[in-house]
Amino acid sequence: MDLELMTGVNLHVLPTTQFQITRLMVTFTTKHDGQNAAARNLLANVLSTSSAKYPTQTALARHLATLYGATMGAYVSRLSKAHVMRFKSSFINDEIAGEALFPKVLALLQEIIFNPLLVKESFDSETVALQQTNVVNTLRSWDDDKQFYALRQVEELYYQHDAAMKVPGTGTADQVAAVTMADLVATYQSMLANDQIDIYVVGKIDEEAVKEAVLALPWQPRAKQVIPARYVAGKQPVRKQEEVQPVAQTKFDQTYNLPIYFGDDLYYAALVMNGILGGTPYSLLFTNVREKASLAYYASTSLRPFNGHLVLQTGIETQNLAQVRELVQTQIDLLQAGEFSAETLKMVQATLINQHQANLDRSNARLEQLILRNTAHVAANPHFEADIMAVTKEQVVAVAKQLSLQTEYVLVGGKADD
Numbered sequence: 001m002d003l004e005l006m007t008g009v010n011l012h013v014l015p016t017t018q019f020q021i022t023r024l025m026v027t028f029t030t031k032h033d034g035q036n037a038a039a040r041n042l043l044a045n046v047l048s049t050s051s052a053k054y055p056t057q058t059a060l061a062r063h064l065a066t067l068y069g070a071t072m073g074a075y076v077s078r079l080s081k082a083h084v085m086r087f088k089s090s091f092i093n094d095e096i097a098g099e100a101l102f103p104k105v106l107a108l109l110q111e112i113i114f115n116p117l118l119v120k121e122s123f124d125s126e127t128v129a130l131q132q133t134n135v136v137n138t139l140r141s142w143d144d145d146k147q148f149y150a151l152r153q154v155e156e157l158y159y160q161h162d163a164a165m166k167v168p169g170t171g172t173a174d175q176v177a178a179v180t181m182a183d184l185v186a187t188y189q190s191m192l193a194n195d196q197i198d199i200y201v202v203g204k205i206d207e208e209a210v211k212e213a214v215l216a217l218p219w220q221p222r223a224k225q226v227i228p229a230r231y232v233a234g235k236q237p238v239r240k241q242e243e244v245q246p247v248a249q250t251k252f253d254q255t256y257n258l259p260i261y262f263g264d265d266l267y268y269a270a271l272v273m274n275g276i277l278g279g280t281p282y283s284l285l286f287t288n289v290r291e292k293a294s295l296a297y298y299a300s301t302s303l304r305p306f307n308g309h310l311v312l313q314t315g316i317e318t319q320n321l322a323q324v325r326e327l328v329q330t331q332i333d334l335l336q337a338g339e340f341s342a343e344t345l346k347m348v349q350a351t352l353i354n355q356h357q358a359n360l361d362r363s364n365a366r367l368e369q370l371i372l373r374n375t376a377h378v379a380a381n382p383h384f385e386a387d388i389m390a391v392t393k394e395q396v397v398a399v400a401k402q403l404s405l406q407t408e409y410v411l412v413g414g415k416a417d418d
Contacts, residue, residue, distance in 0.1 A: 007224060016202065025200040029225060030082070032164060032167075032169065036187065042179050051112050067104055070091035072088070149411070151313060153411070155255065158239075202366050236257075251314070253312060267305065269392075271388065277400070278302075279300065285300065285312075289328065349391065353385045
């Protein structure tokens with residue numbers, strides 16, 4: 001079921017008897033402008049840890065325990081140019097609980113979203129201060145994961161020409177630290193009044209009962225958000241950056257422009273191409289760079305099918321940098337020349353199908369698929385396996401030839417003052 005409850009408020013229900021867990025998510029979406037991410041990230045943490053009825057995390061946790069261990073949380077993400085605040089809950093099916101849990105969980109979600117802990121029309125200052133410290137510390141701690149740090153740097157380099165897209169969906173630690181109470185209140189009011197709202201439910205539920213319960217919440221119609229589902233950067237001059245830090249392992253990351261998006265005719269060919277290049281254990285990078293040449297601790301690629309690019313990541317020894325750079329380019333040349341076996345193609349196709357089948361057995365993955373389809377305005381594909389198997393060598397080569405190097409970031413192990 002996909003239903004517009006009112007202008008700007010939509011309900012998406014996937015009834016299934018496959019899972020013992022029901023997933024409920026409410027998303028608030030607006031345009032990511034680079035300035036709103038930090039306040040929305042902090043707001044998500046404030047709202048999900050307290051409310052007027054449950055003013056502390058302990059009180060909230062105790063109530064969740066009465067709902068047979070239901071979970072409730074909120075976080076933010078960025079998808080193309082959309083900034084999304086997600087309120088997410090999971091709970092056991094009614095027949096296992098022996099009572100109707102969905103209305104109770106929905107009531108708690110309503111409490112968290114619409115009835116926050118306020119003092120004179122401002123959020124509770126102690127709660128805000130605590131969550132602001134927690135979020136800032138979390139964002140700063142991410143820099144300790146150098147693989148993740150390098151990934152953020154190479155993608156920031158990719159968005160160098162776009163000030164808004166350079167800012168991650170979480171905002172930066174400094175931006176979160178600078179959020180004021182007035183910022184937070186204004187962000188909350190804007191979210192309730194203007195954001196596009198999508199309610200997702202996956203599980204063993206009755207569609208009409210869900211619709212009736214959801215309609216009872218105090219939603220208000222709002223102007224429809226027009227946010228492109230695709231980010232088109234276009235080809236830019238190649239940008240390279242090198243940074244020195246006292247790390248044991250050098251990171252060599254690249255991005256490649258690849259203007260093939262989720263739902264495009266060549267999307268499945270792009271999935272297979274990525275699998276052959278670096279996205280599976282049968283890939284050229286894994287086989288030739290990591291295993292045969294023993295030049296990388298890891299070497300992989302991943303698609304960004306809403307942003308039109310591919311990311312390549314490796315962890316290497318510093319002295320091997322030039323050799324790895326050359327060998328990586330060789331793998332791309334081989335792919336573009338069609339120098340890969342029919343057996344490799346079949347093994348990658350089988351791996352992608354196995355991954356897809358595994359996701360069908362996970363309710364959380366089914367929920368994410370539902371969100372992606374709705375975001376991209378692409379209908380569900382019941383023929384995924386057939387479409388993957390139909391990908392030809394010629395299509396893979398045609399996709400590979402569209403790869404164009406855009407950025408390169410190297411985090412070199414050594415002393416910063418060298």
